[in-house]
Amino acid sequence: MEDKIRSYIQQYRSDCFPYGLEQVFADYTITSNDQGYLLTVSLAFPCFTALQTAIETMAETLDVNMDLKAQVQVEAVREHNIAGVKNIIAVASGKGGVGKSTTAVNIALALQEEGARVGILDADIYGPSIPTMLGIADEKPGSEDGKRMLPLNGQGLSAMSIGFLVPDSQASIWRGPMASTAFTQLLNETAWDDLDYLIVDMPPGTGDIQLTLAQKVPVAAACMVTTPQDIALIDVRKGISMFDKVQVPVLGVIENMSYHLCPNCGHESHIFGEGGAQHLASEQDIDLLGQIPLNLDIRQGADSGNSPILSNIDSDISQIYRRIATNIVSDLYYQLDWRSPATATLSITEE
Template identity: 65%
Template sequence: MAAYQDQVRTVLSDVVDPDTGTDLVGSGAFRGAAQTAEGAVIDLVLGYPGRSGHDGLRAQVQAALAAAGLGPATISIDQRIVAHVVKDGLTPLPEVKNIIAVASGKGGVGKSTTAVNLALALAAEGANVGVLDADIYGPSVPRMLGVSGRPHSHDNKHFQPMIGHGLQCMSIGFMVDEETPMIWRGPMVTQAMQQMLNQTAWSNLDYLVVDLPPGTGDIQLSLSQKVPVSGAIIVTTPQDIALLDARRAVAMFAKVDIPVLGVVENMSTHRCSNCGHVEPVFGEGGGARMAEEQHVPLLGQLPLALAIREQADGGRPTVVAAPDSDEAAIYRRIARGAAGRLSLRARNKTMGLPKVSIE
């Protein structure tokens, strides 16, 4: 039996999980193999939510076993999401395992649409997910998730998160009228962001996706210094100006010791609704070049599609409005890739430890 397990370990050390970019042994996913009276069994435990990728991973493993002269096996795939290390001096929130910041160097690149669809994709892949709208001046999460009303408090200290399409969410947009401008200076904005983060009664979240405002200003600096962020995702478009600002965002996270999980290129191409011609209206290959230059993964490229905008504006983003669409599949692949790469980082062993008091 041990000999079979060793054989399987050798085979799986050459099988690369596309969502982590690492082999199944090196990532710690391989947990054991055995031959029983009913046949061979292989146990895999992924550190990220990846339901829609399980069948493809099983096919990879079966093909590798066949190529090595081993027979087919029953492949059990489970997923176990843990808290990962954050910047020194910071500890995770009690009910939030990992915080993923979604940022952009400039506005108008589809960052909020990406953040909301990313959160929905993580949930669809099997995670408990929340969204924090940290764009105080331009909150858009309430409309995108189709949520209205005011958050309630059971203890006069914490707000209960609003729920949109199964996501726990909080936004300054729930506190003020949609058309009321937030005429606040920087310190008030950062204080509001921290209050929403710390005074929301988040419940058992695997991931909290934070939709940051564009740029590298007060909110981003406060987030990096005071919030236990596990990783960041940069959203850009292929045009040179957007890429220039996106590089600044990558550099900012590097300076504050927050890992960039990857780059998402939005509005990559446009398909004509009349003739079907595909054209890169904002340039071509910019996101891929930037990702290569900055030594970070290109998580995915999304088209400039009318449906994505209409669905977000209508309160039913693409992942829930058209779950079988090509665009939803891209969002889910981005979610698996980002969470998969985060799963390779060291575990935060302080998360979940019991509190000990001496009297």
């Protein structure tokens, strides 16, 4: 039976595991017990939900009892000098009002639920909203050595924002160079605690400050948030172009407010248009990472600092965010991680 299990692991395919399960296992062992078999794995990226589905399918197919014990073993895909952080992922938008900050927070929480150590950095110096969304707007960071600030804990995430340090009225009147300097200080002078991923909530737009931040921060990759509206999609193209200029890979686009699902009859109403993000993704040769509906729980969670990712982990909206989060980090792994079977390898032979 152990040989059958190993064969299944090698042959299993899904959207999350296009090269088979074995290719995302940094290490794994199979042991037998009185109840069946235990699969112990170290994952190259957080994907507990997708892995659990795969193991349940395997158990049913092979008619065997399977238990799973998994941990995440993420590696940095880009060299940098930011202590305590492996990978920095920027969440950006071409314009304001598309739900970028809410999406960034919920992606970070979803990655945490999938097994990763995650932090979030609020780069929106002019209008920081992360403190409110995490329910810690009145807290202030401390310091153990007088040199580096300790990140605050918001719903399990390590968080830092200018909103913790200065009143909102002051943050909104800073000039561009001041804002850029303040942000780089927040990034470099925070004592991040061995994070697998640091999600950076970028300010909306594609102006000078956004370009400066993209150049100064060692971002591993970025993802764009948009609505289906044509005007929003036009600005997303500008955002993708900006990241291209600073040689930051754009993994894909997230379509927020994609549709409204009627709570009574289940009918989908595409209030802001339909198919825009899918067309954009095909045009730009990037992935459509996911579509998020208009949902009351998302709005209430953002206002109250109590995300639906944690308040109802089995809800449809929670599962949507978890799939999107897994899509982001799986793309990061397959495209940029040296351990991925999809990345190029260099071999030198002597004649």
